[in-house]
Amino acid sequence: MNIGLIYFSATNNTETIGKIIKHEIEAIESSVKVFLINITPYSTRNNHLNLAKCEKFIFGFPVYGWRVPNVVREWLKTLEGKGRECAMFFTYGGINSGVVHYDTYKILNENDFKVLSSAEFIASHTYNLGGWNILENRPNEEDFEIARQYSRSILKQFQESNPILFQIKPHEYSDKTLERIENNPKRMVKIPRWTAECDVCGVCNNLCPTNAIDAENQIIKDEKCIRCLSCVFNCPESVLKVDDLTRLYKMALKVEHLTEKEINNRKSKIF
Numbered sequence: 001m002n003i004g005l006i007y008f009s010a011t012n013n014t015e016t017i018g019k020i021i022k023h024e025i026e027a028i029e030s031s032v033k034v035f036l037i038n039i040t041p042y043s044t045r046n047n048h049l050n051l052a053k054c055e056k057f058i059f060g061f062p063v064y065g066w067r068v069p070n071v072v073r074e075w076l077k078t079l080e081g082k083g084r085e086c087a088m089f090f091t092y093g094g095i096n097s098g099v100v101h102y103d104t105y106k107i108l109n110e111n112d113f114k115v116l117s118s119a120e121f122i123a124s125h126t127y128n129l130g131g132w133n134i135l136e137n138r139p140n141e142e143d144f145e146i147a148r149q150y151s152r153s154i155l156k157q158f159q160e161s162n163p164i165l166f167q168i169k170p171h172e173y174s175d176k177t178l179e180r181i182e183n184n185p186k187r188m189v190k191i192p193r194w195t196a197e198c199d200v201c202g203v204c205n206n207l208c209p210t211n212a213i214d215a216e217n218q219i220i221k222d223e224k225c226i227r228c229l230s231c232v233f234n235c236p237e238s239v240l241k242v243d244d245l246t247r248l249y250k251m252a253l254k255v256e257h258l259t260e261k262e263i264n265n266r267k268s269k270i271f
C-alpha cells in the first residue's frame with residue numbers, strides 16, 4: 001500500500017508529527033510505504049503533483065485562525081479524491097483548534113475523499129518567535145506517543161475492507177466570523193523585517209508559502225504575507241525578525257477566556 005502524507009509546515013511542528021506517523025506505520029507494516037509530500041513552499045502547490053501512485057492519504061496541517069491556512073484550503077479544493085480513503089491531523093498552539101476538523105473534513109468530503117479519522121496535537125505557538133513563551137517544548141514525548149497510537153489506528157482502518165467513516169457535527173459559525181478570526185494575524189502582526197544585511201542565500205525565498213519575499217531587495221509584500229514566520233524560523237543567519245507580539249498574546253488569552261495554566265495542560269487528542 002502506498003500512502004501519501006501531505007503536509008504544510010512553516011515552522012516544523014506539523015512536519016515532526018508527520019515524520020513520526022510515517023516512521024511508525026512503516027515500522028509496523030514493511031509492505032506499506034508512506035511518502036512525505038510537503039506542500040509548504042509556494043512552488044510545490046503551483047506545480048502539478050502526481051498523486052496517482054497513492055492509494056490512501058494522510059493530511060497534516062497547522063491551525064491558522066481556527067482553520068487550516070487559507071492557501072491550503074484553496075489548494076485542497078483543487079484535489080480529486082476519487083473515492084480514496086484519508087485521515088487528517090492538525091497541530092495548534094494551545095489557544096484554540098476552532099473548527100479545523102469539520103472545516104477540513106467538509107472540503108475533503110466535497111472533493112470525493114472518504115475521511116476516516118482525525119487527531120489534534122499540541123505544539124509550540126509560532127508566535128513564540130515574537131516573544132510569546134507558551135508550550136515551547138511541545139510536541140513532547142507524550143504527544144509523540146499519541147501520534148504513534150494514531151498511526152496504528154490509521155493503518156488498521158486503511159487495512160479494513162469497510163472502515164467506519166469519520167462522523168462530526170457541523171459548527172455554527174458564519175463564514176464572516178471565521179474570515180475575521182483568520183485575518184487577525186494579518187491585522188495585528190507586522191511583516192518580518194531585516195535587522196542586518198544578509199548573504200542572500202535564498203532560503204527564505206524558496207520556502208515562503210506565498211512567494212511574498214524578495215530577499216535580494218529586502219522586500220516582503222504585505223498583502224501576500226500570511227505571517228507564518230517560516231522566513232524568520234528558517235533564516236540561517238537569523239537576520240529576519242518579527243516585532244514583539246506579547247500584547248497580542250495577552251489579547252488572545254482575554255478573548256478566548258484562557259489562563260496560561262489551561263494552555264499548558266492541553267493534551268493531544270485522537271477523535
Ligand SMILES: Cc1cc2nc3c(=O)[nH]c(=O)nc-3n(C[C@H](O)[C@H](O)[C@H](O)COP(=O)(O)O)c2cc1C
Pocket residue numbers: 008009010011012013014015062063064065066067091092093094095096097098123124125126127185226227228229
Ligand atoms: C497565522 C497563524 C495563525 C495561528 N492561529 C492559531 C489558532 O487559531 N489557534 C492556535 O491554537 N494556534 C494558532 N497558531 C499556532 C499554530 O497553529 C502552531 O504553532 C502550529 O503548530 C504551527 O505549525 P507548523 O510549525 O507546522 O507551521 C497560529 C499560527 C499562525 C502563524
Ligand code: SF4
Pocket residue numbers: 198199200201202203204205215234235236237238239240
Ligand atoms: S534566509 Fe536569511 S540569509 Fe538567506 S536570503 Fe533570507 S534573509 Fe537572507
Ligand code: SF4
Pocket residue numbers: 192207208209210211212213220224225226227228229230231232
Ligand atoms: S514573507 Fe510572510 S508568508 Fe513568506 S515566509 Fe515570511 S512570514 Fe511567511
